[in-house]
Every structure is written in C-alpha cells, then in structure tokens.
Amino acid sequence: MSRITVVGGTGYAGSAVVAEAATRGHHVTAFSRSLPAEPLPGVTYVQGDATDEAALAAAVAGSDAVVAALAPRGPLEGSFRDVYRTLGRLADAEGVPLYLVGGFSSLRPAPGAPRFVEDLTHVPAALQPEVLAGAALVVEDLPATPETLDWVFVSPAMQFGSFAPGERLGRYRVGDDVAVDPAGGAISGADYALGLVDLVEQGGHHRAHVNLGY
Template sequence: MKIVVFGATGDVGTRIVTEAIQRGHHVTAVVRNKASLSKLPEHITVHIADARNPSEVAEAMNGQDLAISSLRTPSGQEGEVVGLTQSILKGAARAGIRVIIVGGAARLHLPNGSPHSVLTAPGFLPESVVPTARASYAQYELCSSDLVVNWTYASPAALLRPGTRRGTYRTGTDTLLVDEDGNSEISMEDFAAALVEEAQNAQFVRTSFTVGY
C-alpha cells in the first residue's frame, strides 16, 4: 500500500512512518521544509508541501492509496489544527483517497454511563491542555460533517506518551477505554500500530475509533 503521512516528523508521525515501513508499505513523508528530515528514516520518499494549502495537499496525495494526518500545532496556536484538517480533507477530496485523521480524546464519553465527555467532565483535564482538547473536538466535528471524503477520526486514550510497542491494545468507538485500575493510556508506538492496522483493514470508514490498553 502507498501511504502518505502528514506530520511525519512529529512524535506520533515518526512512529507511524516506522510502523508502516516495517509492515512493508511504501511511505511518503510530507514535510514543510528540509530542516526536519533528520527525524526520518534514510531512503524514505519525501514530499515538500505546505499542509495549509489544499492544492499542495492534493498534489502530495496524488498516486497514493491512503493518507494519514498527524499534524499538530505549537502551544498557543491550538485552534489552527481545524484549518489544517480542513485543508487535508479538501486535498483528499480532490485526490480521491481515504484519509485517517489523528485527533484527540476530547470527544470520548466517560465510561460507566457518565453524561460527560473527556472535554466536559469537571476537573478531568488539566487547564493547560483544555485549549488543545477544545481544538481537537472542533476538529472531530469538522470531520463528522464531511459527507464527501472517506475519513476516519482516531482518538488515543486519555494519556498518550512515548513507550514500547506491546503489540496488544483494545479499540472502541465513542467511550474512553480504561484498564482494570481505571487508567486510560496508550503508548505512541501501539497507537501508531493501531493506525496502520486501520489503514490496512478499513474498519472505521466515515466514523471514529479510539485505542487504549
């Protein structure tokens, strides 16, 4: 499979690239400039493009089977992720390919019948991450309203951090996944594995899923 990855030099993006290559896929990494190429494996195909420009996005997607976008914005610019995602969706529509959007956990309902989501539950999120959560929820709403593109919106568990690739995880749809101790987490490595697995199997087309232990 030919997979093009936007945000390929980020924390999750680099792991997506590694996972896809290890599974034998042909990966094209889209970067804005050459300054971050050192974060990518040698001999990988690189495409220089501005993800804010739908025409450049579509050009990067041409000839690909699927796109994965793990784009993120710096602190203080969280709201820009919505515009970036809109550009990715427009590009995918023009190129006619499926796209997986790596989002956040804000949309997920809390377990055990709680009326709250990760975003709305009082005291659930540290104040420092609330702007990111609000932006990710707006990103999810944008995807949900798209009736043209074959999109998939992927939410990690509440805690996403570097770790190891266990190769075992659970997937769900709209409810936060927690373990037997009530913890909700997933390593970036296993999240990347789940994303590439979804790229291969297309289980959640035009809908959302979540990954956790």
C-alpha cells in the first residue's frame, strides 16, 4: 500500500480523501491546522501550519503521493498560492506526484471555450478572490513548475462542498479540463474522494487537469 499525505486533511474534501484512502489500506497522514473531533483508526494526524515550510517538508517526507486540499480563505487568504508553490517544490524534491483539489470555475464548458473563471458576473464579489486564486493554480502556477513535478489538478462538479454533501453512489465520470456536467451538476464528497484516490492508485494522468462529476 502507498503512503499518502493529505495536506488539509481535516477539511471537507481532505477528510473525505483521508477516509477513502484509509479504507483501502493506504498509510495515510493528515496534515492540518486542527485535529478532528473523531479521528479515524489507522490515520496519522499531524497538526501544523501550512505556511511553515519545515512542517510541510516533514509531512511530505517519505510519502508516495501528496494530496493538497487547502482552501484560499481564512488564514491562507493572502498566502494560498505561495503555500502551493512551496508544496510543489517539496513534492518535486521528494520525487512524488502532487494531486490538488481544485474548483469548478477553472474548467471549460466545451473544448477550446474560455474557462468559467473568465466570467464571474454570477459569483458574489466577496467570493471572487477565492475563485480566482484557486483557478490561478492550474492556469498559471502549475504549468510553470519544472517538468519533473508530476501534478494532477482535480476539479469537482459545481455543486461540491459541505453545503451539499450528498450521498456515496459509488460512481463518477472523469473528464479533462472540459466539465463532464457543464450545466452545474453535483458530486458528493465521498464520490469525489473515490475518484481522486482512484487517480492516485492508477497513476495514469501526468501534469494534467481533470474533473469529476456524475
């Protein structure tokens, strides 16, 4: 089994990935600001600050894969992209793939069409900086990393988050940077985690933007 480190492992997406990976028998380390109220058996929880490079490096060391599930809000509002640049550099130095929990807005409605993020008129002004920061990872930052960094940016369907947890259906569809459901469908946290851990295990995508939906 693989050693998987999930940075942001107690958040909505991160905790779902931790649970899915642990259920499959992987050795999982969950790195986050806070410890969960109900830790999962067999998971190693590490409390730390993602802006602390030494703490991140210690969490990444010895991993076979790193999953990044941080959000560009709260304490990371102004440092989100810098933290991800650091995490990419650490994963590259460790020689392990980096899987990033992305957002819907970085996808396209059709091949060659502008990304949804290019028109945010429907998004409340207060949320636009968060959307832009998340999309900038795959639009600007990740393509600029050294070719030796193997990254996969995994966008969910539009209706994804703790506000719409959904149920585990045990299925999903996977696409590239074109939304599998451009009309704004949903995917549960459990099924998103199912798809992401499948991607980690299969290892078939490299320096790629993919998306998961029903």
